[in-house]
Amino acid sequence: MQLYHHPYSLDSQKVRxxxxxxxxDYTSFHVNPITGKNFDSNFFRMxxxxxxxxxxxxxxxLYDTIEIIQYIERIAVVSSGGDNPTLSSRxxxxxxxxxxxxxxxFFTLFHLPVKYRLSVSAFLRRVIIARMAESPKLASAYHRKLREAYETEDKMQDVEVLRRSEDHLERILNEAESKLGETTxxxxxxxxLADVMFIPILSRLVLLNLEEKYISTRPNMAEYWNMVQQRPSYKKRAEELAAFLSDVGGDGGCPAFVGAVTDAMVEATVVVKCDGCPAEVGLFTPFQQSFFNLFFRD
Structure with missing residues (x-):
């Protein structure tokens, strides 16, 4: 079994x-959108x-996150060989x-400064156009992705899109807060598996420096968040993220990454300076890596 994923992809985190x-057990293949690997012809055909x-x-x-997770659950049930195997409840x-x-x-992109957001979008379009020229037989599929990129840009001009996204998130968090007041x-x-789906959402809010607004203000959720971070599965994912940052020259404890992410996305060749960070990071910083992956919804 093979998983094609990236450490900062939200849905990848759920599946992991x-x-x-x-x-x-599975074989892990990292597909890095910042280098356009998810648009390489071999991957794009699949x-x-x-x-x-x-x-x-x-x-x-399988491409759908829930379908993948339910498929994993069925594999685990069959492998267990128990007398009364059960799947997730309704x-x-x-x-x-x-x-x-x-x-x-959209929620993530709205929390980026406009100039950095446009930089991400422009880079995405350049990657798609380049791949289209390299693989003309896939041109129509690439063109659909290009159209999606422009549609995303248009939606980012509409503050109503952000309001709807925030309202939707608030409804989920409020319902979760109520449930967590009754159950562990x-x-x-x-x-x-409901928790498997939910934990990366909380992790994303922390990444965007929104823990105080969305998690800490909900006492049951704050307690839950502290608890689930102690699970071996979460710790292993956190270790992988730290290792990824180290591999690309970053610092997993960098305050610019965990606390001031809206200032972290910079254009072209950059010099990044902050306490605990290397003075020069190169063409793409670890922070750009993360934000470019956020763009894809993921």
Whole structure:
């Protein structure tokens, strides 16, 4: 089994947590959007949406996050060989879909300075156009992605898009806060796939320096967030993120990354200076890596 993913892809994080929680062995392939690897012709033929993650088991290929996670669950159930194997309850599945219905792309982009947001969009268009020229047989599929990029730019001019995204997120968080006042986890006192879907959302809010606004103000959720960060599956993912930052020359503890991310996206060749960061990072900083991945919804 192979997983094509990236550490900062939100949906990739959900699938990685599921794989770790279910103790499923797989081969990991990093696909880095900042270098346009998700638009390389071989990957694009397999997955014309160019989104991450992609899960492959032989000839069986899945792109939808919930479908991947439920497939992983079925593999785990079969592998367990128990007398009474059970899958997730209806309530768990309902929570999974409820969480997945919130699209973090616009919410994330609206929390970037406009000039940096436009820089991300311009780079995306350049990558698509270049790949289109290299693989004319895939031109129509590439053109669809190019059109999506322009549509995203148009929506980013509409503050109503942000308001709807914020309202949607608030509804999910408020319902979760209410549930967590009654149970340890989202659906009862046992960790479920609903939590697998939810934890990366909270992690994204922390990444955007919005923990105080959205998590700390909800006491049940704050307690839950502190608890789930202690799970081995989450710790392993956090270690991978730190290793990724180290590989590309960053510092996993850099305050510019975890506390001032809206100032971290810079154009072209850059010099980044902050306490604890290297003085020069090069063409793309780790912070650009993360924000470019946020653009793809993911």
């Amino acid at each position: 947590l599921a794989l770790e929680e279910k103790n499923i 997955n014309p949406s160019a989104k991450l993650p992609v899960f492959q088991n032989g000839s069986h290929i 309530e768990v599945v309902e929570w999974m879909h409820k969480i997945e219905q919130w699209n973090p792309k 986890y989202l659906v009862g006192d046992e960790f479920t």
